[in-house]
Amino acid sequence: MKSVLEADDREGVAFLRCETRSLKGGAPVYWLCDIVRRLDVIDEEKSIVEVLDDGTDFRRYDNMTTSGYAFREEAIGSAHIFRPRFLEQWIIYDQAMKDACKAAGVRGLNFGYAYGNYKGLHP
Template sequence: MQAAENTRTASPYQVGKSRKFFEFDSSLRGGKGHGVRIANKDALRTPGLITFAPPPEKGYGFAELPEKPQLVHYPKEGKMPRDLEILHGYLIVSERLKRVFEDVDAAGFEFVDCDFTLADGSQGPQYYLADVVRVLDAIDEGASKIRIKYERDYRKNEDVKIYSFLGPTSLVFRDQVVDGAHIFRTPYADNIFCDEVLKSACKVAGVTGPHFINVEKM
């Protein structure tokens, strides 16, 4: 597992004075989607969970995995993966997209090397499981159009804040909090956000799969 500290770090990419931010996701594809499955997902799951997923105490990143994830492509289930897909709450990224992420903002990600087997039993191209591990409380709630609700966390015996992005949403980020980060998540939702630097780098690299939604009009 290749881990990165959950901190903001400087990047060689220039940040403009007027930054644009985007929600980062995998775009929908027609038909069945991708046909990649994790053959050994039961062996990888965190104790106490019924499926392989991010550890519940954080909600992101990876627990210590007992073995290497085994990705398998099943043509009947869907197409070959693009540079970016999503599975079990994680990003599946190609070698090409991993290089983009590391060049732009390596500290924002955690990667896990995977074996990838094609339907005929041959070895497929290199893919990784990845997750965004930088968490920033960067949304300016007063300047944003956002719904905030509170739900009871019975494990902690307290009410927890949750952001809801259903319906018309417009987000403003505090530049002093985002600082030099190019990708991050908020502590109050599962959504991932990035700036125009990462978006542009993906476009230049010609990667397939990423989808960017302008946060000024979600």
């Protein structure tokens, strides 16, 4: 998965090698991954969204209410994977990223349904 994510969008991800040990020797290599690109992509005028803590450093969107998000495509640019500002618990990816993961046989991912006008969202 590391090689797929780095090949498809190196600027959007960061990895940290984990220290692993095995009593039998030859411990496997594991990596922690973070989606580090944060983009201000939510078009609030076109979205159905409730803003919480507006005007503070803790501004966020209420995920407990029915929401519909419209994204500003120009803010996404050529990014294949990112976290939207104020919804940073979500990871957004495009069809190219999804296809690359599937083609490489990456397992254990849950590709969610696209909400709004962007093709890939997984809370």
